Amino acid sequence: MIRDILSFVTGSARLALKGGRIYHLWLVGLTALFVWGVTAWWQQVTGGLIVTNMRDQVSWAFYIGNFTFLVGVAAAAVMLVIPAYVYDWKPIKEIAIFGELLAISAIVMCMLFVLVDVGRPDRVWHLMPFFGSLNLPSSILGWDVLVLNLYLILNLAIVAHLLFTAYHDRPYSHRFVAPLLLLSIPAAVGIHTVTAFVYAGVAARPFWNSAILAPRFLASAFCSGPAILLILFQILRRTSSIEIKEEAIWKIAELMAYAMFLNLFLFGAEIFKEYYSNTSHLIHTQYLYSGVHGHDALVPYAWGSLACSVIAFLLFLFPATRRNLVTLNLGCLLIYTGVYIEKGIALVIPGMTPDTLGEFYEYVPTLSEVRVGAGIFAAGFLVFTLLCKIAIPILQKDSGPQPATLRS
Amino acid sequence: MSEFDHERPVDRRSLLIGTGLTAMAAISATVAGASNQFIERLLRERFSELGPERKQQILDDLEREYSERYGRSVEVADTPPMDGVEFGYGLDLSRCVGCRRCVYACVHENNQSRNPQIHWIRVLRMEKEQGIELAESNAYYEPAEVPEPDAFYLPVACQQCRNPPCVKVCPVKATWQDADGIVVIDSDWCIGCRCCMSACPYGARHFNWTDPGIPAAEINPNTHYLGNRPRPKGVVEKCTFCIHRTRKGRYPACVEICPVGARKFGNLLDESSEMRYLLREKRVFVLKEELNTRPRFYYFYAT
Numbered sequence: 001m002i003r004d005i006l007s008f009v010t011g012s013a014r015l016a017l018k019g020g021r022i023y024h025l026w027l028v029g030l031t032a033l034f035v036w037g038v039t040a041w042w043q044q045v046t047g048g049l050i051v052t053n054m055r056d057q058v059s060w061a062f063y064i065g066n067f068t069f070l071v072g073v074a075a076a077a078v079m080l081v082i083p084a085y086v087y088d089w090k091p092i093k094e095i096a097i098f099g100e101l102l103a104i105s106a107i108v109m110c111m112l113f114v115l116v117d118v119g120r121p122d123r124v125w126h127l128m129p130f131f132g133s134l135n136l137p138s139s140i141l142g143w144d145v146l147v148l149n150l151y152l153i154l155n156l157a158i159v160a161h162l163l164f165t166a167y168h169d170r171p172y173s174h175r176f177v178a179p180l181l182l183l184s185i186p187a188a189v190g191i192h193t194v195t196a197f198v199y200a201g202v203a204a205r206p207f208w209n210s211a212i213l214a215p216r217f218l219a220s221a222f223c224s225g226p227a228i229l230l231i232l233f234q235i236l237r238r239t240s241s242i243e244i245k246e247e248a249i250w251k252i253a254e255l256m257a258y259a260m261f262l263n264l265f266l267f268g269a270e271i272f273k274e275y276y277s278n279t280s281h282l283i284h285t286q287y288l289y290s291g292v293h294g295h296d297a298l299v300p301y302a303w304g305s306l307a308c309s310v311i312a313f314l315l316f317l318f319p320a321t322r323r324n325l326v327t328l329n330l331g332c333l334l335i336y337t338g339v340y341i342e343k344g345i346a347l348v349i350p351g352m353t354p355d356t357l358g359e360f361y362e363y364v365p366t367l368s369e370v371r372v373g374a375g376i377f378a379a380g381f382l383v384f385t386l387l388c389k390i391a392i393p394i395l396q397k398d399s400g401p402q403p404a405t406l407r408s
Numbered sequence: 409m410s411e412f413d414h415e416r417p418v419d420r421r422s423l424l425i426g427t428g429l430t431a432m433a434a435i436s437a438t439v440a441g442a443s444n445q446f447i448e449r450l451l452r453e454r455f456s457e458l459g460p461e462r463k464q465q466i467l468d469d470l471e472r473e474y475s476e477r478y479g480r481s482v483e484v485a486d487t488p489p490m491d492g493v494e495f496g497y498g499l500d501l502s503r504c505v506g507c508r509r510c511v512y513a514c515v516h517e518n519n520q521s522r523n524p525q526i527h528w529i530r531v532l533r534m535e536k537e538q539g540i541e542l543a544e545s546n547a548y549y550e551p552a553e554v555p556e557p558d559a560f561y562l563p564v565a566c567q568q569c570r571n572p573p574c575v576k577v578c579p580v581k582a583t584w585q586d587a588d589g590i591v592v593i594d595s596d597w598c599i600g601c602r603c604c605m606s607a608c609p610y611g612a613r614h615f616n617w618t619d620p621g622i623p624a625a626e627i628n629p630n631t632h633y634l635g636n637r638p639r640p641k642g643v644v645e646k647c648t649f650c651i652h653r654t655r656k657g658r659y660p661a662c663v664e665i666c667p668v669g670a671r672k673f674g675n676l677l678d679e680s681s682e683m684r685y686l687l688r689e690k691r692v693f694v695l696k697e698e699l700n701t702r703p704r705f706y707y708f709y710a711t
Contacts, residue, residue, distance in 0.1 A: 135580060
């Protein structure tokens with residue numbers, strides 16, 4: 001058994017490193033970007049979070065926004081798992097593992113974004129159950145730590161088992177994988193719901209304190225995660241021997257149209273409530289969409305995000321445009337942009353602007369924050385690339401002799 | 409029972425920490441070239457769960473460290489809450505002239521960072537015509553003279569809520585409410601996630617965005633572990649009703665400095681206290697009562 005594990009690990013490492021010149025350049029580029037981010041983070045560790053533009057008035061911003069967006073990406077793996085394993089739909093079953101690989105990469109990025117946001121990274125072990133002093137059941141962030149780790153472990157276990165058995169030409173154990181897969185569905189819903197509750201439970205911030213925040217999070221996540229997957233599938237189709245059927249892509253695009261409809265509907269419901277009741281709480285929504293007292297840094301982003309989401313919805317609604325690869329990819333990009341702005345900028349910042357005592361502090365990220373963020377995205381892409389590079393040849397083995405690697 | 413009196417012998421968790429994390433810490437410390445003190449700091453348990461000897465040892469260490477850093481003898485006490493005491497605060501809006509002497513007395517008394525400036529008290533200027541309207545308030549007023557004829561002032565600091573949302577959200581139990589009602593932070597346990605800052609409806613929690621800059625000559629050497637001892641960068645801090653003074657029977661610095669007597673302080677459980685008199689004889693209100701935080705900080709208009 002130990003020998004099997006060792007050969008799997010060394011074999012995987014060999015697969016991950018083997019590749020053409022473009023592949024290696026891609027790895028080097030990502031590593032360079034990662035290092036660029038790490039150096040910015042080190043300045044932050046030594047000098048303090050003052051190198052960011054966060055202040056007491058806007059005390060969560062770019063990092064936590066990215067964290068929130070990526071939790072949604074991670075949760076989106078269920079968009080593949082449900083049709084693949086619950087409805088046993090074959091075209092998606094063949095590619096469902098990429099959803100899990102994406103989930104693993106996204107969770108790694110989530111954890112990194114939390115790590116760079118805390119003031120005392122040397123004390124994050126206080127968050128560990130048993131070792132630290134996790135404040136359960138009262139702290140929602142405490143629950144978030146638990147579900148995110150559970151979701152990561154589930155996906156790692158599933159992927160490791162599938163790849164390990166395939167590597168050694170053994171059938172995978174249905175009794176081991178099936179319960180984990182089924183559990184990963186509520187866990188995926190759980191990570192996003194709990195993350196939404198971190199915001200929705202804060203009565204001091206009326207912009208977040210909304211019962212439909214969790215459903216909105218889920219709806220937008222079920223668009224943005226698959227948007228990334230659809231583009232990745234097309235890249236994989238070209239750069240590897242993996243076969244991805246058109247029907248699978250169309251089906252995912254159709255599901256995304258439903259999710260986007262729900263997202264826009266819930267958004268409309270929130271907007272109606274805010275503007276029609278016109279209470280003092282409206283000021284946060286006004287800051288986002290029209291600016292208040294000349295503070296209007298977010299206005300173009302807010303409208304841009306809305307435009308992206310509406311256009312993408314229309315593109316995915318009509319079969320003709322969602323089956324055309326050009327308009328499909330355009331739609332994916334628009335969804336990605338729209339939801340990234342919605343979660344990354346338009347949720348966290350207006351929730352804290354004006355602050356609880358009415359002060360306007362207009363936040364824009366510093367270069368340092370952008371560098372740290374870029375570094376984390378590079379780390380995520382690196383993890384995803386390596387996982388795919390290992391998984392594809394292993395899973396393709398039983399469909400015939402291994403294709404020769406591209407000569408560089 | 410207050411968390412202060414909480415004692416616990418070496419349990420499973422300490423053992424796990426000892427064995428499991430020492431290896432990790434040793435590696436990271438070697439990499440960082442750090443000292444034994446670094447490892448000790450990294451693995452220290454929650455102060456409030458320690459026995460009296462261990463607590464004293466930590467207090468002694470801190471006193472030594474601060475005294476060395478600021479070149480004068482600094483005392484770090486951990487005076488527990490007094491029996492039968494629950495502190496309350498009263499602020500007379502009709503007297504406050506907006507001079508901000510309380511703000512700076514607080515900064516000096518509680519060793520807040522001077523560069524960048526951290527203020528535990530924010531004095532908001534309100535238009536008389538508008539009444540209390542936070543959205544229209546201004547904390548950065550700079551007139552030649554106060555009070556201004558068309559304005560009144562609303563000082564805001566920690567409201568020492570009976571139902572504190574900041575304590576509820578803390579993921580690591582680094583902040584809690586003591587028996588005398590004071591909400592405290594263990595700045596050696598806080599991870600700096602700033603959940604409490606999101607949750608506080610009064611902007612009362614402040615973050616050390618960098619190392620607090622305090623000139624050695626200005627340090628207040630009379631400190632409390634859970635209050636005004638010097639904080640490191642990356643942790644949250646807040647008003648503690650001057651815990652180092654009030655637990656020894658003194659008034660908070662802001663009450664003493666106020667030139668117009670707008671600030672009142674006392675024991676809510678003592679019928680003869682000024683606070684009880686105030687609640688009985690005046691008409692008081694609290695900020696954002698709809699959030700059900702139930703502050704121990706009462707505003708009133710005496711005239």
